[in-house]
Amino acid sequence: MYYFDNAASTKPAKEVLETYVKVSEELFANPSSIHRFGERTRLLLDQARQQIAKLLHFDAQEIYFTSSGTESNNWVLTGIVEALNERHPDKKRILISAIEHPSMMRQMDRLRKNGYQVDLIPVDSSGVIDVKALDDLLADDVLLVSTMAVNNEIGTKQPMMDIAVELMHYPNIIWHVDAVQAVLTELDSLNNSRIDVLTLSSHKFHAVRGAGILAKRQRVASYPLLYGGGQEMGERSSTENLAAITAMGKALRMASETQVATNERLADFQQRIRFAFQQAGWQIHTPADHASPHILCVSYEGIPGEVLVHAFAEHDIYLSTTSACSSRRHSPHATLRAMGVAEGVSSSAIRISMSALTTREEVDYLIEWIPEITEQF
Amino acid sequence: MYYFDNAASTKPAKEVLETYVKVSEELFANPSSIHRFGERTRLLLDQARQQIAKLLHFDAQEIYFTSSGTESNNWVLTGIVEALNERHPDKKRILISAIEHPSMMRQMDRLRKNGYQVDLIPVDSSGVIDVKALDDLLADDVLLVSTMAVNNEIGTKQPMMDIAVELMHYPNIIWHVDAVQAVLTELDSLNNSRIDVLTLSSHKFHAVRGAGILAKRQRVASYPLLYGGGQEMGERSSTENLAAITAMGKALRMASETQVATNERLADFQQRIRFAFQQAGWQIHTPADHASPHILCVSYEGIPGEVLVHAFAEHDIYLSTTSACSSRRHSPHATLRAMGVAEGVSSSAIRISMSALTTREEVDYLIEWIPEITEQF
Numbered sequence: 001m002y003y004f005d006n007a008a009s010t011k012p013a014k015e016v017l018e019t020y021v022k023v024s025e026e027l028f029a030n031p032s033s034i035h036r037f038g039e040r041t042r043l044l045l046d047q048a049r050q051q052i053a054k055l056l057h058f059d060a061q062e063i064y065f066t067s068s069g070t071e072s073n074n075w076v077l078t079g080i081v082e083a084l085n086e087r088h089p090d091k092k093r094i095l096i097s098a099i100e101h102p103s104m105m106r107q108m109d110r111l112r113k114n115g116y117q118v119d120l121i122p123v124d125s126s127g128v129i130d131v132k133a134l135d136d137l138l139a140d141d142v143l144l145v146s147t148m149a150v151n152n153e154i155g156t157k158q159p160m161m162d163i164a165v166e167l168m169h170y171p172n173i174i175w176h177v178d179a180v181q182a183v184l185t186e187l188d189s190l191n192n193s194r195i196d197v198l199t200l201s202s203h204k205f206h207a208v209r210g211a212g213i214l215a216k217r218q219r220v221a222s223y224p225l226l227y228g229g230g231q232e233m234g235e236r237s238s239t240e241n242l243a244a245i246t247a248m249g250k251a252l253r254m255a256s257e258t259q260v261a262t263n264e265r266l267a268d269f270q271q272r273i274r275f276a277f278q279q280a281g282w283q284i285h286t287p288a289d290h291a292s293p294h295i296l297c298v299s300y301e302g303i304p305g306e307v308l309v310h311a312f313a314e315h316d317i318y319l320s321t322t323s324a325c326s327s328r329r330h331s332p333h334a335t336l337r338a339m340g341v342a343e344g345v346s347s348s349a350i351r352i353s354m355s356a357l358t359t360r361e362e363v364d365y366l367i368e369w370i371p372e373i374t375e376q377f
Numbered sequence: 378m379y380y381f382d383n384a385a386s387t388k389p390a391k392e393v394l395e396t397y398v399k400v401s402e403e404l405f406a407n408p409s410s411i412h413r414f415g416e417r418t419r420l421l422l423d424q425a426r427q428q429i430a431k432l433l434h435f436d437a438q439e440i441y442f443t444s445s446g447t448e449s450n451n452w453v454l455t456g457i458v459e460a461l462n463e464r465h466p467d468k469k470r471i472l473i474s475a476i477e478h479p480s481m482m483r484q485m486d487r488l489r490k491n492g493y494q495v496d497l498i499p500v501d502s503s504g505v506i507d508v509k510a511l512d513d514l515l516a517d518d519v520l521l522v523s524t525m526a527v528n529n530e531i532g533t534k535q536p537m538m539d540i541a542v543e544l545m546h547y548p549n550i551i552w553h554v555d556a557v558q559a560v561l562t563e564l565d566s567l568n569n570s571r572i573d574v575l576t577l578s579s580h581k582f583h584a585v586r587g588a589g590i591l592a593k594r595q596r597v598a599s600y601p602l603l604y605g606g607g608q609e610m611g612e613r614s615s616t617e618n619l620a621a622i623t624a625m626g627k628a629l630r631m632a633s634e635t636q637v638a639t640n641e642r643l644a645d646f647q648q649r650i651r652f653a654f655q656q657a658g659w660q661i662h663t664p665a666d667h668a669s670p671h672i673l674c675v676s677y678e679g680i681p682g683e684v685l686v687h688a689f690a691e692h693d694i695y696l697s698t699t700s701a702c703s704s705r706r707h708s709p710h711a712t713l714r715a716m717g718v719a720e721g722v723s724s725s726a727i728r729i730s731m732s733a734l735t736t737r738e739e740v741d742y743l744i745e746w747i748p749e750i751t752e753q754f
Binding site: 001003005009011012017021024029032033034035036037067069070073074102106107110201203208209210211225227228229237239241242244306309310313318319320321 | 389397398407409411415445586587603604606618686
């Protein structure tokens with residue numbers, strides 16, 4: 001199997017899965033239990049929190065474990081927005097970049113129903129946030145700005161430092177960064193003290209599924225999304241998924257340690273894949289100069305993306321139409337559309353996404369098949 | 378280690394953990410991906426849904442996978458209540474039994490803030506819902522009634538059939554049952570067509586942590602709690618935690634198949650443990666005649682529950698003050714308090730909770746230590 005759908009989900013690393021199993025078998029007590037067995041699980045939870053905090057440049061008490069990136073993003077636009085608005089009832093505007101994940105975008109109706117004004121921050125033709133446009137949208141009545149670190153559909157890195165600089169003029173505006181696709185190769189871009197809130201998702205960086213992170217500076221007011229036993233410093237209830245959290249800590253450390261090498265290797269792979277598609281007459285949508293090397297978006301005009309996906313799958317190559325989270329629900333290709341790409345082109349787009357486990361052999365195999373598959377059309 | 382804190386969390390069964398690992402390793406694609414590898418994961422997800430539906434006497438399209446019991450309970454009192462209220466703006470009353478889990482109770486403030494009237498259904502002195510009192514509270518302005526199947530602190534089975542009969546007079550009232558503690562020994566009590574919504578939690582029946590179920594009849598209107606990629610028939614977004622869901626399906630099947638034998642074995646164990654505590658002068662709070670055999674609540678007046686827990690832990694026996702979900706947050710013992718037990722007694726209460734994996738040898742060991750530990754006080 002030649003797996004190029006890592007932006008949808010990565011394979012859990014062997015060592016990470018081993019950690020998961022070990023913790024599940026040996027430390028299955030509830031971290032809220034006061035006996036010594038519970039204490040041991042609590043200790044491990046604290047360790048994971050400290051380790052992750054350090055890697056993300058937050059304090060340990062600012063790391064909250066959730067069940068997924070989707071949950072983290074929903075928490076931001078419910079509990080956090082609500083608490084912020086309670087402190088600033090006059091502020092009712094929220095800025096969201098036009099290329100955010102559905103877990104942000106599909107909350108807009110709920111926000112508007114609750115009296116908020118949601119404005120989209122446009123992107124330019126290569127899928128990068130228009131910082132000038134952001135500047136125009138910014139004002140004192142803005143409560144929260146939400147942007148991605150790396151786009152999930154075409155892989156563009158967003159101008160984190162430029163956005164931070166803009167936001168320096170508005171210290172009270174909360175900046176949320178969806179960093180779900182940034183962990184494998186762009187972890188460094190998150191080392192930015194202006195970021196107030198950060199979303200991560202375990203299964204995008206070789207951890208097991210079912211864990212997420214919301215890193216949130218202490219100054220950010222918030223209400224819980226999930227009420228109950230008062231876990232996670234009272235802010236996110238539910239018995240802590242210790243095995244998945246510990247595994248996630250390990251995967252994040254591995255991602256951090258191998259970051260430079262992974263980035264370099266994937267950049268080489270992407271360049272070669274990009275060239276092969278170009279040679280075969282495909283259109284390339286991922287800009288060469290400011291994108292994460294693990295995602296490449298290309299299209300072959302006139303052929304629906306689904307047909308292209310199936311054509312590659314015939315040869316045991318698994319890639320996707322732009323985003324898994326919208327592919328089965330037939331959403332339009334939101335990012336390409338925001339970039340101004342015509343519907344006729346964007347509907348013919350596919351995404352090739354790699355991971356830290358992608359090998360040279362897999363890349364060679366893919367490249368070998370590109371001309372032959374293209375010829376079918 | 379002698380583990381008697383299973384109501385807080387159970388150990389994942391060996392076979393269940395094996396299933397988890399196998400799925401994580403082999404079927405790590407995103408079920409939303411349209412390629413054949415994604416299709417295979419989707420197929421497994423559908424199978425798990427069908428299997429679980431059958432065991433719970435719901436239709437497959439009525440089973441929604443969540444991340445936990447807490448999430449399921451939060452969904453009920455947010456998205457479901459909101460959608461129901463939109464259809465019946467005149468109905469603003471919600472009835473919750475006085476002994477519900479914190480994941481229900483701690484949502485009351487949010488409900489009241491949103492204009493709902495929440496009334497508590499009282500329980501009698503043995504911790505069983507007062508059906509007569511429920512009858513008095515019921516009226517046409519009630520939107521939803523929420524009760525437990527088995528109480529998590531003292532183990533009382535609630536009179537499911539009597540409640541169902543009461544609710545037959547009010548076909549439009551939605552009945553939610555928190556069945557988190559009912560799976561190991563009282564699965565049959567959930568075979569009740571009057572139940573509209575059901576909450577389950579994976580880690581209470583030997584599945585791995587991080588999965589929950591909300592079973593919800595098709596007629597129950599609802600909004601999502603989590604918005605995003607539109608997974609779970611559009612009602613609960615987030616990439617499906619397939620490995621944990623499949624493992625949960627297996628654990629539920631095992632619980633169902635071994636139910637009668639487990640119940641019988643644990644009933645014998647509980648009787649013997651109960652007798653040993655009685656002989657040593659402890660007060661027993663779990664009624665002998667209508668409780669699940671896996672939970673026993675006892676107290677030794679004058680000694681704080683924490684001290685008792687630590688005394689047993691000295692001998693490698695792990696049990697808990699009533700509920701893990703409130704034990705570290707120093708909440709009062711809600712169920713005992715609702716039963717009218719004096720604070721001086723309830724603060725001296727501990728919970729002994731067993732599972733399908735509890736052995737005769739563990740029980741003998743516990744019983745052996747009861748007189749000696751008691752003598753210390």
